[in-house]
Amino acid sequence: MRTVSVIGFDGALASAITGIIDLFRLAGVTWARINDETPVPQFTTRLLTKDGAPCRCINGLTIQPDGAWNDLLPGDESDLVVIPTIGGPIDVVLAGNAELIEWLSTFRASDAGQVRVASNCTGAFMLAEAGLLDGRQATTHWGFSHQFRQRFPGVNLQPDKLVTVDGDIACAGGGMAWWDLGIYLVERYAGAQVARELAKAFVIDAGRTSQAPYSALQARRYHSDAAILKLQDWLDGHHSEPVTLERLASLSGLTERSLIRRFKAATGDTPTGYLQLLRIEVARQHLEKTRLPIDEITRLVGYEDVSSFTRLFRKHTGLSPGAYRSRFVR
The missing domain is CATH 3.40.50.880 (Class I glutamine amidotransferase (GATase) domain)
Structure with a gap:
């Protein structure tokens, strides 16, 4: 044996x-x-x-x-x-x-x-x-x-x-x-x-x-870069809007190149990748806590096409929005 x-x-x-x-x-x-x-x-x-x-x-x-x-x-x-x-x-x-x-x-x-x-x-x-x-x-x-x-x-x-x-x-x-x-x-x-x-x-x-x-986005805030934390706070309230790298750079007072470098060092992800994760996290909360239809949740987090959002959601969680709701609904 x-x-x-x-x-x-x-x-x-x-x-x-x-x-x-x-x-x-x-x-x-x-x-x-x-x-x-x-x-x-x-x-x-x-x-x-x-x-x-x-x-x-x-x-x-x-x-x-x-x-x-x-x-x-x-x-x-x-x-x-x-x-x-x-x-x-x-x-x-x-x-x-x-x-x-x-x-x-x-x-x-x-x-x-x-x-x-x-x-x-x-x-x-x-x-x-x-x-x-x-x-x-x-x-x-x-x-x-x-x-x-x-x-x-x-x-x-x-x-x-x-x-x-x-x-x-x-x-x-x-x-x-x-x-x-x-x-x-x-x-x-x-x-x-x-x-x-x-x-x-x-x-x-x-x-x-x-x-x-099972993962939570909060873990990506465990850093000490004040400029990036400020951007993360801003994204919390504006994630459903169109967000460009140029706008984020302007808000942070950094060049786009410096922004990408510092954002990656602080969170482990690019600004665009982090925004996707933030939208997925907000969608997960809606799926867990509300009975809103998936197409309405899709719009609330800044996407228009349900099928594209579903593919993105599955990529990051391993589950479709419907399967996620069935497993984690409260």
């Missing part, structure tokens, strides 16, 4: 540790029990911490490990190493786990064709801090994507994606995305049939591919 080593540390999210351990331990087991068949376990699991000491999670729970990660030689004994979510302040947790990050940095890229290291949510910060994600595609919680990009500009971050795989490293997006990561990895290691049965047994929607429907 494959061995999965989940790495525990103080400030981790407890559910991201225990949940993914449950998934791997019950692959080939729960479905068999439901159908009165003989269970065939597919994985062994272990929780490893520094020196084998208990780890205290962000919810106050203390978890007893099975061993120490510093006794594990990278790639020699464990088929898969999983870094769970950082539940505490990211900078504090990274600073307090310098030895773990140094240990992770000893992992070298493999051509074995299997995922060897995986992270959930903000656990990607730990992999990136160790240098494992340099030049690679990765994802993390959408709410921390701007912070991630600022700290690790050499990583090809894809915050809309729920799971990314680049070579032998996999990353999952925000919150409970360890469900999706676990099902994906079970499929990679144990096959599609075992993964489908596990998803059914745990009542998991295995078809999710994007965390875009």
Whole structure:
């Protein structure tokens, strides 16, 4: 059987540790029990911490490990190493786990064709801090994507994606995305049939591919450029109007070239791209909170053609406006 080593540390999210351990331990087991068949376990699991000491999670729970990660030689004994979510302040947790990050940095890229290291949510910060994600595609919680990009500009971050795989490293997006990561990895290691049965047994929607429907535009205001913040405030009240780059430059007192550069540095997007996201965000709020027809919402956010707006909405959220309303209506 494959061995999965989940790495525990103080400030981790407890559910991201225990949940993914449950998934791997019950692959080939729960479905068999439901159908009165003989269970065939597919994985062994272990929780490893520094020196084998208990780890205290962000919810106050203390978890007893099975061993120490510093006794594990990278790639020699464990088929898969999983870094769970950082539940505490990211900078504090990274600073307090310098030895773990140094240990992770000893992992070298493999051509074995299997995922060897995986992270959930903000656990990607730990992999990136160790240098494992340099030049690679990765994802993390959408709410921390701007912070991630600022700290690790050499990583090809894809915050809309729920799971990314680049070579032998996999990353999952925000919150409970360890469900999706676990099902994906079970499929990679144990096959599609075992993964489908596990998803059914745990009542998991295995078809999710994007965390875009859950993201909020507010995260793009976490910067200190006063001129760009002023423009963002202005766009909040004028997003339904025709907006040109020339007008934005005039309002900001910047040249168009400087505006694009500073807007991109502050928000991670161009002014035009940000305006699209703002209009989509306002449309999402209307879909969640009102019964307005979609064609009326289209006009309210500054578009005339419903079909073009629908394509744009689907591009940014992964859902049509109607499907989004069905899922998130209050």
